[in-house]
Amino acid sequence: MHVDESDGDNNDNDSFDLDAAYAVETPDDNRQLYKNWAATYDTGFVDKNKYSYPKRIAEICAASVSATSVLRVIDIGCGTGVVGVRLSELLPHAVIDGADISAEMLRIASGKFRSDSHPVYGELSEVDLTLPITFAQSRYDILVSAGTFTHGHLGPDPLIAVVSTLKPDGQAFVGINKQHFVGNGFERALQGAVAAQLITEPTYIEIQMYDEGSAHYGDVAIVAKFRKA
Numbered sequence: 620m621h622v623d624e625s626d627g628d629n630n631d632n633d634s635f636d637l638d639a640a641y642a643v644e645t646p647d648d649n650r651q652l653y654k655n656w657a658a659t660y661d662t663g664f665v666d667k668n669k670y671s672y673p674k675r676i677a678e679i680c681a682a683s684v685s686a687t688s689v690l691r692v693i694d695i696g697c698g699t700g701v702v703g704v705r706l707s708e709l710l711p712h713a714v715i716d717g718a719d720i721s722a723e724m725l726r727i728a729s730g731k732f733r734s735d736s737h738p739v740y741g742e743l744s745e746v747d748l749t750l751p752i753t754f755a756q757s758r759y760d761i762l763v764s765a766g767t768f769t770h771g772h773l774g775p776d777p778l779i780a781v782v783s784t785l786k787p788d789g790q791a792f793v794g795i796n797k798q799h800f801v802g803n804g805f806e807r808a809l810q811g812a813v814a815a816q817l818i819t820e821p822t823y824i825e826i827q828m829y830d831e832g833s834a835h836y837g838d839v840a841i842v843a844k845f846r847k848a
């Protein structure tokens with residue numbers, strides 16, 4: 620995730636602490652950052668900055684799959700559940716699970732409900748996705764992710780590792796910060812996974828991470844769409 624200081628009010632209680640954001644390097648840094656940020660993430664970051672990246676990932680996914688099927692979905696780095704909320708509106712029959720390192724972000728996600736009063740998420744797993752994947756293998760039809768594959772968060776190795784949670788032929792819709800797509804090795808890792816016949820050749824779509832009117836409008840993510848081979 621890239622956030623700049625252009626709105627100039629980052630030290631109030633509703634804002635993301637940019638010094639902490641830039642200092643994030645390790646899983647423990649992420650745990651601490653999102654522990655502090657969880658309670659205000661939805662209002663103080665998503666709403667305030669018109670952060671539309673999670674909704675766009677959900678919409679790209681929903682446009683590519685059957686809305687009437689009972690699909691099992693994993694949301695990687697689900698955070699407070701912004702992807703899941705939108706996806707549950709568009710794919711009401713989907714069973715959506717989430718995985719994230721932050722217990723506090725997951726607690727917020729667990730309090731999100733669908734219009735029929737059922738929880739948005741089924742299973743929520745508190746896991747460090749830099750470690751070997753143990754919470755699921757070959758279980759999901761769909762993998763979605765927004766805001767998590769970026770500098771200081773999850774890198775290219777976890778991106779390829781999480782593919783193991785998909786069933787064969789399962790589909791992935793993974794957002795990757797464009798600024799770090801080549802330099803941090805995401806593009807190379809995806810090419811390697813194609814060569815190793817782990818995934819199909821990805822198609823890439825560029826999306827805005829923030830809506831027009833946000834101070835951060837212009838920050839772009841690449842959405843990699845592919846299938847587990």
Ligand SMILES: C[S@@+](CC[C@H](N)C(=O)[O-])C[C@H]1O[C@@H](n2cnc3c(N)ncnc32)[C@H](O)[C@@H]1O
Pocket residue numbers: 620646649650653672673695696697698699700701702718719720721724746747748749764765766767772773
């Ligand atoms: C910018 S937030 C995105 C949250 C949500 N997907 C959204 O779009 O609003 C990045 C998320 O990645 C999670 N994360 C960072 N490092 C992680 C790790 N090593 N394992 C699992 N999740 C991690 C954070 O806890 C945080 O919830």
